[in-house]
Amino acid sequence: MKILALSLLRIGDFFQQVHLFQQVLTQFPKGELHLVCFSDIKGVEKLYPNWKFHFIPRNAIQRELVERDRPWYRGLYLMEESLHSVFSTEWQLVLNPTNSSFSARLMDCIQGADKRGTQFKDGQTAGWNQELHYLNDYYRSLPKPEETWIEITSKALGFSLPPAPPIRLREQGEIWLNPLTSDSRKNWPFANWKSLANIFVELNHKVRILGSPGERDWIAKHFPKVNCGAWSFSELRDQAENCRLLISGDTSVPHLLALERVPMITLFLGPANTYKTSPRLSGISNLCVKVPCGPCEHRGTCSQPTQICEDSIRVREVVQVAQVHLQERPANQVILGPEVFWIDAKGERHEKESVRRGSPSRGSTSTMAG
């Protein structure tokens, strides 16, 4: 059975979609999975050798379409070259977990017996169901939906994901810090990462700073006292067993390492929304902020004179939550500041009581006064 899925988002979204793809293959164990992705995320190909990837050179196509001294029809040529086998195959199942205008139009160019997800058919929108309407019309505006993005996306395509798997505890290993994300609004201040690294070193933990291979010199310069993990995604996955605890912003790394069931603390800042894109793993912690402007829109810039959310999570809060994961501190001794809430390993939300009274919480809470 030939199955095609359009995965035309960023790399972190791809790693979230892997849960869906695994579920699809559980349901169709003899299925041959093909994926259409943008070439920006070509690095994932090595991670899944059993899946067939078709990469669209988006940047090159966009350049052909917008630069006046280039022939715009070469954009069409590049698309047809990169998707030649996709367009010429009669697929049994075509899935669109991307939900973008481009992917919906692309669905109209693909031949398939069973096409699911946002799509056009002969130039008109088609294929709607209740979940797709919910996802398309309401989900984006919901601050605290009951299901994560990948859960509702999977449902819209007719697949229910199993419960999130539990973390796999490591008795030994390093604490990995991943300071950079692709969006500056999701970044926690660099000085905080430095302090965090120093504190863990003083507490006799082995610390490693993660980054891409191109960031090796940058890491060595700014974190001379700790190990450097400037790795490709396949190297990162190969080393995952050595990670006792990951601390990261909301970026691709926690989503990849969630597939390896690595214990982690994720910091949700700027547009990152813990209720939508929490790593799909039970037993992890998410530290989030309560600011009037957040979570902000995914596209755009910070609306505030200074990014107030990045200063809301303090180093001591991260250290204390990490100590809970490392079983060095009981959970009830975590002291949270007024702008922070913590979703703990059991999925319970903790926040400072005085703030909760002023701003009613929508979820289950247990108070941990500081």
Add this chain to the structure above:
Amino acid sequence: MVDLPTRDGLRLCSHVNPQGEAQIWADSILGASAGQWIVLGVGAGFHLRALTLRFPEDEFLFLDFDANVELRAPIGDRKKIIILEPLFESGQVFNQVILNCLKTGFRVISFKPSWSGLETNFRRIESLLLGHQGECNPLLSADAGLKKAFFSVPATLEINIKSITETDQTNPSIRWRRLRALRELVT
């Protein structure tokens, strides 16, 4: 003073400072290396030399309609000059020029002074290479639906992907649907 060529008495470059004019033209080209350039108009060759020096790693294809071009500046080995017939067939140019460059991609640039006396021909080849409305190359005209959409764009509007897919079609052709998808990448 170098003896500079003319066409029907018209100058093909500055006769005062051709090197300076060529340098200003080459410096005005925005963007990075193209890999492959198609330059419309050979003239006396000063602008070709300036361009090849500015992009030393690139390949160059120079097109002209004048079989009597007289180069006054050395332009190196990374070049090929094609002299076209004034009434060229678009299919022939597509096979001879465009097909060879489609894989690598190319930029089309013009040195307008060298068009003197042959402006209509040069405008036509530029239109064909860039996919403007005046000429529809075989890549586009093979699809009847797309060809129709292509020529339904007002003559005053230079063709781009938005204008060609502006109106939704009933039973759109495969090519039109692909173009409609591509439009989403730039809107």
